[in-house]
Amino acid sequence: MSDSVSIPAQPEPTDVIVAQPPRVGRGSGRVRSRRAAAAGDALVRSLVPVILALIAGGLLLLILGRDPVSFYSDIWKGGIQQGSWEDSAMRGAPLLLIAVGLTVIFRANIWNLGYDGQFLIGAALITGIAPHLLSTPNAVSLVVMFLVAMAAGAAWTIIPALLKSRYETNEIITTLMMSFIGIGVANILVKGPFQDPTVNIPQTRVIPLDHMLPSIPGTRIHVGVLVALAAALIAHFVLTRTAFGLRLHVLGSNPRAAAHIGINVRRLIVSAFLVSGALVGAAAAADILGVWGYMRANWNPAYGDTVIPFVFLARLNAVAVIPFIAFFAVLSNGGDLAASNAHLPTDFLLVLVALILLFMTVIEYLGRRRGLGGSYLTPGLRAALRVPLLRRRRASEVCR
Amino acid sequence: MPPLVQGEPAQLTSASEQLPAVELVGITKAFPRVVANDDVSLVLRRGEVHCLLGENGAGKSTLMAILAGMQQPDSGAIRVDGRPTAIDSPRTALDLGIGTVYQHSTLIGPLTVLENLLLGDSRRLRLDFGGARRRLQEFAAMLGVEIDPDSRAQDLALGRQQQVEIIKALWRGSRVLILDEPTSMLTPQAVAELQKVLERLKAAGLAIVFITHKLHEAVALGDQITVLRAGRVTGSIDREQIRASSPEELEAEIVKLMFGDTTEAAESPEAHIGGGGQTHVEAAHGEIALELVQADASGEGSQPGIEDVSLTLRFGEVLGVAGVDGNGQRALAEVISGQRRLTHGEVRFMGAPVGKVSVAQRERLGLRYVTDDRLGEGIVAGLPVSLNLVLKRIGKPPYWRGGRLRRDAIERDAQMLVDRFGIRTPSVQARAGTLSGGNIQKLLLARDLSFDAKVVVFHKPTYGLDLKTTHAVRRMIGALRDGRAALVISTDLDELLEVSDRIAVLSRGRIVGIVENGPGAAEQVGRLMISDVTLGVRDVVDQELQRT
Numbered sequence: 001m002s003d004s005v006s007i008p009a010q011p012e013p014t015d016v017i018v019a020q021p022p023r024v025g026r027g028s029g030r031v032r033s034r035r036a037a038a039a040g041d042a043l044v045r046s047l048v049p050v051i052l053a054l055i056a057g058g059l060l061l062l063i064l065g066r067d068p069v070s071f072y073s074d075i076w077k078g079g080i081q082q083g084s085w086e087d088s089a090m091r092g093a094p095l096l097l098i099a100v101g102l103t104v105i106f107r108a109n110i111w112n113l114g115y116d117g118q119f120l121i122g123a124a125l126i127t128g129i130a131p132h133l134l135s136t137p138n139a140v141s142l143v144v145m146f147l148v149a150m151a152a153g154a155a156w157t158i159i160p161a162l163l164k165s166r167y168e169t170n171e172i173i174t175t176l177m178m179s180f181i182g183i184g185v186a187n188i189l190v191k192g193p194f195q196d197p198t199v200n201i202p203q204t205r206v207i208p209l210d211h212m213l214p215s216i217p218g219t220r221i222h223v224g225v226l227v228a229l230a231a232a233l234i235a236h237f238v239l240t241r242t243a244f245g246l247r248l249h250v251l252g253s254n255p256r257a258a259a260h261i262g263i264n265v266r267r268l269i270v271s272a273f274l275v276s277g278a279l280v281g282a283a284a285a286a287d288i289l290g291v292w293g294y295m296r297a298n299w300n301p302a303y304g305d306t307v308i309p310f311v312f313l314a315r316l317n318a319v320a321v322i323p324f325i326a327f328f329a330v331l332s333n334g335g336d337l338a339a340s341n342a343h344l345p346t347d348f349l350l351v352l353v354a355l356i357l358l359f360m361t362v363i364e365y366l367g368r369r370r371g372l373g374g375s376y377l378t379p380g381l382r383a384a385l386r387v388p389l390l391r392r393r394r395a396s397e398v399c400r
Numbered sequence: 401m402p403p404l405v406q407g408e409p410a411q412l413t414s415a416s417e418q419l420p421a422v423e424l425v426g427i428t429k430a431f432p433r434v435v436a437n438d439d440v441s442l443v444l445r446r447g448e449v450h451c452l453l454g455e456n457g458a459g460k461s462t463l464m465a466i467l468a469g470m471q472q473p474d475s476g477a478i479r480v481d482g483r484p485t486a487i488d489s490p491r492t493a494l495d496l497g498i499g500t501v502y503q504h505s506t507l508i509g510p511l512t513v514l515e516n517l518l519l520g521d522s523r524r525l526r527l528d529f530g531g532a533r534r535r536l537q538e539f540a541a542m543l544g545v546e547i548d549p550d551s552r553a554q555d556l557a558l559g560r561q562q563q564v565e566i567i568k569a570l571w572r573g574s575r576v577l578i579l580d581e582p583t584s585m586l587t588p589q590a591v592a593e594l595q596k597v598l599e600r601l602k603a604a605g606l607a608i609v610f611i612t613h614k615l616h617e618a619v620a621l622g623d624q625i626t627v628l629r630a631g632r633v634t635g636s637i638d639r640e641q642i643r644a645s646s647p648e649e650l651e652a653e654i655v656k657l658m659f660g661d662t663t664e665a666a667e668s669p670e671a672h673i674g675g676g677g678q679t680h681v682e683a684a685h686g687e688i689a690l691e692l693v694q695a696d697a698s699g700e701g702s703q704p705g706i707e708d709v710s711l712t713l714r715f716g717e718v719l720g721v722a723g724v725d726g727n728g729q730r731a732l733a734e735v736i737s738g739q740r741r742l743t744h745g746e747v748r749f750m751g752a753p754v755g756k757v758s759v760a761q762r763e764r765l766g767l768r769y770v771t772d773d774r775l776g777e778g779i780v781a782g783l784p785v786s787l788n789l790v791l792k793r794i795g796k797p798p799y800w801r802g803g804r805l806r807r808d809a810i811e812r813d814a815q816m817l818v819d820r821f822g823i824r825t826p827s828v829q830a831r832a833g834t835l836s837g838g839n840i841q842k843l844l845l846a847r848d849l850s851f852d853a854k855v856v857v858f859h860k861p862t863y864g865l866d867l868k869t870t871h872a873v874r875r876m877i878g879a880l881r882d883g884r885a886a887l888v889i890s891t892d893l894d895e896l897l898e899v900s901d902r903i904a905v906l907s908r909g910r911i912v913g914i915v916e917n918g919p920g921a922a923e924q925v926g927r928l929m930i931s932d933v934t935l936g937v938r939d940v941v942d943q944e945l946q947r948t
Binding site: 241242243244246247249250253254256257259260261262263264 | 737738739758759760761762763769771773776777778779780781782783787791792794795800803804805
């Protein structure tokens with residue numbers, strides 16, 4: 001496919017399809033230890049950038065004249081202790097759903113970067129129809145609103161999906177454009193038809209507390225967190241154990257092979273987009289119905305932007321991304337307290353995320369040299385990043 | 401600008417007494433688990449074509465990589481013009497005048513010939529187009545060819561592209577030219593032209609290394625033949641011996657050197673070349689297996705489509721399709737496999753129209769396509785051999801139940817196929833991308849010949865394979881005469897003469913004739929390939945490609 005050149009490559013998923021179960025009998029020990037070594041490498045590769053980012057962030061705090069120890073302990077306090085872990089969990093729910101939605105489509109090497117628009121359209125529609133569902137039973141209205149948000153998120157991907165499947169239009173551009181339109185339309189909806197007539201601020205009516213998502217008994221955590229966890233587990237199963245998951249993998253790693261072996265590539269592209277958009281929409285439902293209860297104009301949490309590094313750190317594995325999302329949820333939740341105590345803007349947390357990305361790149365480079373674990377990158381992009389090693393690599397190819 | 405040819409020109413009288421251009425002495429290179437070159441010595445003389453023969457994995461490529469500066473030998477010495485020299489980088493090799501033409505084109509398609517030639521010229525900021533144009537003229541005159549400096553590389557026929565590659569390799573002033581399987585993509589006419597070019601290069605005093613699998617080329621072109629097996633030089637045939645022996649004797653000698661004295665290996669290529677034409681006359685009267693009726697399809701990029709193609713393939717028959725590469729072969733194959741849409745006409749499979757039937761359904765009906773683009777679309781390199789073997793049955797029982805993958809069933813059958821087709825792989829769990837080219841082709845054959853194959857389309861089935869695998873593949877094609885059918889699209893006329901019952905000739909997307917295989921078929925096919933052509937073939941092909 002011609003556009004495989006122009007589109008940035010994405011990491012090869014670490015994958016249960018490829019990893020094999022230990023075989024019984026001779027050699028099983030070696031297979032298992034090799035797998036264990038591979039898993040260990042993957043762990044090192046995933047954790048080291050995070051640890052380095054925290055260290056570098058600490059140094060940065062020192063330079064700024066803040067105490068890194070108290071900063072990080074504030075994060076611990078504000079993110080974990082005294083029930084604040086429950087807030088962290090709730091903060092993680094939409095992040096996780098978006099992460100899963102992106103994992104699904106990134107595996108097909110398709111870039112859905114329109115998550116903000118998909119998210120906000122879903123959120124706006126929910127807050128708009130919620131007041132009309134107050135008379136229906138709670139369970140029904142919640143399910144309806146989830147479905148509406150998912151349908152809205154999915155619908156917002158249809159134009160990029162069809163353009164890509166029909167005309168191979170670059171989806172990075174189309175999803176971004178649709179995202180801007182989506183953000184605008186959501187604002188129009190909030191300021192226009194869904195505007196709460198009783199207040200002067202441009203915002204929707206507030207959903208009554210008893211019509212929001214119920215809590216898990218014994219905690220303050222809403223069930224949206226469970227929905228997100230279930231979505232991650234189901235997505236992981238589908239991606240690694242089913243024909244659909246394998247088709248996505250084939251499309252992602254060799255689109256021409258996908259056409260050759262008889263996969264309906266056009267339909268698969270559209271399906272991947274719809275699933276991804278629906279999961280982003282579900283994230284909107286979980287966030288609005290679980291936490292906010294209303295939507296203000298110009299509200300855009302841009303969860304997707306913060307989630308993308310973790311999707312790659314987890315190497316497109318829908319289960320492995322859970323701990324990363326949990327980490328970030330704690331970081332951002334506790335970070336509010338830590339940043340205000342240290343008199344820093346909360347944007348400092350984004351610096352930490354950026355440092356993680358930076359160290360991912362460093363580890364990628366070092367890892368190639370040392371043969372450390374698998375790569376985040378596809379072979380093509382990897383080759384491009386390794387100019388200093390070019391000669392050695394070419395030579396090894398020649399003699400193969 | 402350096403002179404066209406470095407070093408002093410060859411003296412026609414005493415080429416052998418002269419100092420050799422390059423000498424490799426006792427080169428040893430080991431990689432983990434394999435010794436690629438074991439005490440290999442090679443002498444390259446000015447004005448000589450040195451043919452290097454050997455199976456895949458014999459160590460030819462490593463040796464050439466050492467010569468091109470991409471690998472460093474573990475031990476041994478390299479002498480250039482008698483001086484011990486370390487070729488420690490590709491740049492050094494180029495500066496020494498050692499140029500390589502690889503099997504696959506390294507030209508950048510959208511750039512012009514001139515731009516391609518200037519690519520390696522980073523010595524000054526501004527590109528010297530005028531100088532390059534003059535230099536190209538000099539080289540073209542030396543090679544006796546005509547090349548338009550301003551046409552885009554992708555618009556040139558393959559033979560012409562190769563001439564540009566040769567000039568590119570010589571650009572910095574060469575004393576040694578390495579050609580890696582230069583004839584594998586060429587028509588007989590282009591091969592003949594290459595031969596002329598080589599003669600002129602020899603006369604200009606270049607030392608040429610010619611890597612090939614094809615015995616008759618080595619015999620026809622070589623002034624010196626060296627055979628490698630498992631990293632060692634198993635034998636050398638020099639100029640006098642080549643002059644003194646008949647081609648048949650030489651070929652027998654080379655086969656012995658390549659495969660050792662084992663009768664099995666020695667007889668297989670020979671027996672097969674001899675036994676090709678006899679068995680397949682009576683079987684060609686089965687029912688119609690596959691029929692194309694006035695089929696049109698569009699091409700992509702510079703590749704032409706097909707126009708008004710009508711073909712009939714009967715069960716028990718092998719139908720060959722000959723033609724110069726880039727004359728609609730891919731379009732023809734993909735129209736049958738379903739990967740490309742028909743714009744007009746019909747494809748019928750066992751009488752039923754399948755023009756609108758999906759790729760997957762055609763596969764299930766038993767209509768198979770063994771692609772020529774093995775890495776590009778044949779396999780998914782990151783997936784294990786086992787999954788690649790069942791990839792065309794994705795989502796279907798018994799390998800998938802309710803959408804779920806059944807690993808045990810897949811691995812059991814994959815193991816069976818690996819054994820039956822002799823795919824050499826550490827295990828069925830190994831990633832397909834780690835296999836060698838020949839084994840990847842066996843993997844594709846295992847996938848497409850199994851599961852009730854009825855009609856199989858092969859596209860360049862033995863391209864780039866070594867002799868043993870080539871003959872194994874041709875045997876498999878022949879075996880389809882047991883009541884199945886095969887359509888073999890190939891640019892290798894020898895191959896078609898060996899395996900087919902009839903040979904259709906594809907030219908510019910049209911079938912220009914069909915020839916019964918037998919005595920004289922080669923000439924007839926050759927004539928059809930250049931039919932309605934009064935100019936030289938390559939000129940017409942070039943003009944055609946430029947026009948489209």
